Amino acid sequence: MGPRILILARGYLGSHMSAPGIRATAQARVLAEHVPGAQVTLAGPNEDAEQPADGAYRVTRWSARNLLQLAASHDIIISSMLPPHIAVFYPWKRYVVDLFSQYAMEWMEVGMQHYEGRHRDAWAERTRAVLGMQLTLADFILTCNERQRDSYIGMMTSLGLISPRVYEADPTLRRYIDSAPHGIRPELPVPGKRVLRGVRPGFGETDRIILWNGGIIQWYDPATLIEALRLLGRDDIKLLFLGAAYPGIKELGKGVRFQDAKAIAARNGQLNRTIFFEEGWVSHEEAKQYVLEADISACTYFDNMETRYSHRTRFVDLIWGELPFICTHGDVLAEEVAQEGWGLVVPEGDAPALARAIEKLLDDREFHARCKANLAAARPRLQWSATMQPLIRFCREEGEPVSPKWERVPGLAQRLAVYTARRAVFNRYDAALKRRSERREAAEKKERLRQERLARLGAGSAAK
Template identity: 35%
Template structure:
């Protein structure tokens, strides 16, 4: 069926049989949008994926210019605008998927680098996101808490202005919530992938599943220690980490993954109680692993990234009706507690985590009750339901009111701020030698001049 609109969905993650969260999200978005528009799905990194009724392309082979020219609407995530800045000058309707607050992640991800490097990476990431927000005609994020966070950043950039406010006083027409979703089809296990299939894990063992990669903002260390203590009383307990090597070749194995494996090895748990899948599970085979588990787990550190995160691996737990044991502090912790979907424990509390795992694994009556509640709750997160705001926009959305009217409030405000900083520095450096004063104020003068030229 041919539609009136062409929509291009772009991801900077690998599209293949082995996919991480960003690629999965782009794939599911593209499939859903195909019901209201003509769709092409593209990866700027690598693509070998195919799907009936959906054209999937590798940008490195076909080029991005022709794809953007074809599109009426562009939906993307990641660094697309910073790597292809010419897109900003087009008249395309641009949808930015900011479900991942990258500028919070890099605070943890870059910890092993020098302070100067960390400051640069952090500032650069903020710049990438600000650039997207300033150009976006529509934005989607993963939760209401995230939306509040992004609204603050948008306000600081001037995107909440008389034009956008008058167009929609709720601002839902500019940014709305589109969380990660679940497949409509129920999970089917074609084979056992963990129980009785992994050496050291028997068919009768109790399996705790870590359902994704091991990143620096997670806390596998507390989990391994809790499982070690629990296994002393419950020798049939096993902990299985589903993925270590990320399918995107540009994403390195993180320090926390090395630390987790080192701890398991030092404690004599490796390949006996604690197991690591060194590769990455194909997307279409993940049910074989999930349905072999008894509990899904998500443990993280107590920091800013946690507060605004949306742990996509927990969606797979919901899909397969797994009880969830999670660290407190993120969006899903609130949902788990409110809907009795498992147990929530304080960050870094080995004893509390051990107790929660034991109760959830070995109290058969409670396990059954939780499983039933998880299955019921999961209906709220089916892809066709959560994607509805985005589908509506792809079918009917227009250029943002302020961009359409060429409102430049953010640029004007930035110039005013920079001029004030220049004046302040000139006052402070009045007693310095002229050359020293110029070295301090010249960068600000240059930026101010550039901003003025942009406005002309």
């Protein structure tokens, strides 16, 4: 009998998944197939996720009520954010934290959009506390690329987790923290029914289609792409922003960037003429048809620390679909685009350069074909069974982790306490913000009703 493995997905599972749900589902499949005798349970926050047709693993819902029961009945627990409650099983369970984003930088960006002043400071302190707790609890850590791995090794060193004993056991640290990039769909890209040309209003049979594959959140720069299309002034080029509100992630809804992008397109006269927006979230299955029907893809963002450590998972479907794409300088995948010849890379905020890149990729058929061939060549090394080899290896191994559990106990106790305190402080600010918002809404409603009453009185007087 193999290990009992529990994967706690932090994103929605099922038809409408974003990167966290897609990655957790792929991990369940890979571990069920490649770890001998493994009994895999995939648990998500939503109730409507279906069981896999072949029964390779079990799907269930997890919540605060059943979390401890789920954890108690498994040997290995995997999550992108391990809930602090499961630390009660620390001596007996093996924990994997899947840090496929550099959350310190990503959450800094989230904090800049959603919070101000001391509330933002409390958010940053909570972020540091939760990451410290995650790194200390984990027996094995995954990242999505080598830059992320280096940054987390730095954090682990500052937390005292890379002790002489750990280094002696594994000078490479690969058995403690390793890279596992986001993989691609296992099936081959075979075009199906059309979803745009001749189907969606505004998309003609001969139109050239650019796909923005994913949502529009604070670290993205759709304005530069919209301006590039305005500079080109071509009615035969249509741009579709494929995602809006992320499923199950309230912080990543239709925020400022999304609303600004629509406003710019409307002001330019491009909205629903050459630029289109999906208001919801296209299902994981349907999304591939958009990728296969588009001519190219484009994604522009800011060259900041979030970008430096990111791994743009939205690019993975483009690689799978052999769809040449344009992106901004600064991240790991942008370097691969340039080195591997998957498309073109442009400077941040440079609309003229982006416009030239769009015309090059759309109109130079020979260059476009070379990019497609290069993307096809990358497919074997990006299969989930290949990218998840470090996780497969860990789940197959038996024995003590590289970092002894007893060595981490004092730090874990301290960091659990710090996280609990930081979360309480942040929640107080959150509650105060909610009360202020409710009072403001009540005052606005009261004023609106007063104005409506005055308007009715004025209309009555005029009638007399």
